[in-house]
Amino acid sequence: MIALSLAEIAEAVSGTLNTHGADTPETVVSGVVDTDSRAMEPGAIFVAKPGEVTDGHLFVGRAVEAGAVLAIVERIVDEPVTQIVVPDVVLAIADLAREVVARVRARGALKIVGVTGSNGKTTTKNMLATILGPEGETVAPKGSYNNAVGAPLTMLRLTDHTRFLVCELGADAPGQIGRLAALVTPDVGVVLMVGLAHAGGFGGIEVTVREKSELIRAVRPGGVAVLNADDHRVAGMAAIADERGLSVRWFGEADSADVRSGALEVTAQGTRTTLTVDGVEIPLHLKVLGGHHVKNAMAAVTAAAALGIDPEVAVRRLESMQLAERWRMQVLTESPIRIINDAYNASPDAVAAALRTLAQITGPDERMVAVLGAMSELGEQAVEEHQKIGLLAVRLRIPRIVVVGSEARALYLAAIAEGSWNDEAVFFEDADAAFEYLTGELRPGDSVLVKSSNAAGLRFLGDRLGESFS
Template sequence: MISMTLEEIASVLSGRLALRGDAAATDVVDGYVETDSREIEAGGIFVAKPGETTDGHNFVGVAAERGARLAIVEHEVDEEISQVVVADAVTALGALAAHVVAAVRDRGALRVVGITGSNGKTTTKNLLAAILAPRGETVAPKNSFNNAVGAPTTMLRVTARTEFLVSEMGASGRGQIARLVAMATPDIGVVLKVGLAHAGGFGGIESTFAEKSAMVTTLPSTAVAVLNRDDERVAAMADLTAARVVWFGLDGTADVRATDVEADRTGTRFTVTLPSGESRPVHFKVLGEHHVSNALAAVAVATELGVPIDEIVERLETVTRAERWRMEVLGGRDDVTIINDAYNASPDSMAAALKTLALVTPPDGRRVAVLGTMAELGELAGDEHDRIGLLAVRLRVDRLVVVGRDARRLHISAINEGSWDGESVFVETADEAFAYLEGELRSGDTVLVKSSNSAGLRHLGDRLGELFSW
């Protein structure tokens, strides 16, 4: 974070400063801002956020012991650490982030990139950070820090030297993206896809469209909206923004487009073409054709930021996985490949992962899908699990292992759709799935493990990867 005095922070937050010990209002802090006391480093700021199961105020003392210089609280805590008392800690976190980003922009050449979409945000963020980091100090989220807490926490990592802030802007309910955009209005706003992820929180696909479009509706005419030409709902956002539009996609009319796309177990090969007409072959090691779209979005942004095409391609080809537990290729022993993609799941990403499984499995190998629930779909959950069960049959998945009661409907739909005889197996737990697969898998199998994070199948994927590691 940039250097600020305690009294400056209190003023920005319209809070009351309560000093402790020998601290003075003019004392300067510039450490990282955290909402988890376990992540606090010396000189940092701890935000005591009330939670669903615990209260951050209970950990103010722990944060102080770890070296925090200041706590942002909703009520004073009897601990030896100076505190700024505010009405709402999460709101205060956002206000501090907005102030810091604006201050750095005023002082230097900070460029802000905002990324949203129902799928692909984390992958695109990681690709873009890999491209930009060699050119200047780049701040990007850890993991999937893209909500009302994670996004401002990332923004607060900018310093006076930061040149690029890459911000994921996600939402599980209405109005959240607009609030994040207001904290750090992007110079380049990216919309990847409008799908059914978190549809239960939005109330349907049209509400999801309205939420995602907040990324571009408030952009000024000096900004750039990078939009997916292949998604009709994202394409419709061109009429909602004053910003200059740059298209990416497989569509032949896209400004940044991919052709000659071929995928196998080693990744995806394609040719990328820029608005200038320049084109280059790319061997993109992140598995799955659907990640080509994310790569194109990153290329479009990097091109707008002045990165030459050869440098972009070189950096893209160094990235070997989208993120931990996202199309992560494991195993290899006995020619058994594990694709661990169980960090998140929506109907779109589940379908894309199954299609990738079908595409990359060798002709003489078996397609094995280990699937768990897709969470946060609300009243759409039943129909969408049905649809994935039918898709698994139509893609000729050889073995389907469905894990957990919340996903059982997927198993039933697969059985009802196909003339199968034991190809679909239902188990209650990940341990049962591991025991079954340990005896079932054989040479040549390609295994997809896919579910929402809440199902915990990412750990099953790791166990399978370790079982078949060299």
């Protein structure tokens, strides 16, 4: 974090300062800010966030032992450290992030990109970080730091020398994207697509559309909206951009898109295509597995161009990427069995894309195995969407469909009904049972996809399989 006095921090978060030892209101701190006591280092600021399982206030002492010099708390803790007491620590770190971003932006060099969408946010922000990093100090989220806590913590990593901030903006509840985007007022807002992810929690797809569009409403005057020309719900956000006087740049397969792709050649070594950027053709070999990531690459190139990065330079930098993120189409082993762990997020669109990738990269002498778990937060559409995935898996002629967890049982039943029999589709209540089955069933030449939502926990099953067959 940039250097701020204790008094400035207390004012930013509307908190009460309680100094300790030699500290005074003028004492300056500039260390990392985190809610995890294990992430502390000398000079750090610990945020004591209450949680569902435990309470950060219990770890203030541990944070101090690791080097924390300030704790932001909701109640005074009997530990030898300066504390700022606030009513709500989550709101406090948002307020502090707003102040830090405003101060760094006022110095003139900082440019901010906000990225949202039902799928592809994490991959796209990593692609943008890869493109922008060589241009100057770039701050982007760790993993999927995109919620009410993670996004502000990312913003608080800014320094006086940061040139680019890439914000991944997700939503645990309606209104969150607007609140997070308002902390930074991005120069460029990227909306990837609108799908069924979170639709159950939000109350329907139209509420999701409104939520994603809040990013465009938050883009600063004179900024740029980067929109998916192939998604009619995203394309409709151009009206909001026009109302606000923003420029609109399009990516997609439509002929009208500013950045579009040609035919895709998808293999286990990546995807080859040609991007056309404002009429100029640029070959692209994307090593990140899955043809669906080309759309994310187009979004990243479009956003980078809005920041003045030459598209050919952007493409060359993207070609250096080997992995989107851990647990996202992550190839754990190639031989004798290929294990692909993609079990961190799973909307219906993402699962369908992953299954199609499995079919595309599996050779004629190899066998496809899909290990599938539940897709979360689909509400009343959960059964229907799981059934659709079961049908798709059978229609893609996947000979081994391994379904794990009761919440995904509709997927298994749909596969059976569609014509998957003779143990082609099997069901297990838990990952341990599935692991025992798979270790005896898998054979050399198999291509195995492990796919589920984060809550289903199959990413750990994928890791176990990777360790077993490495």
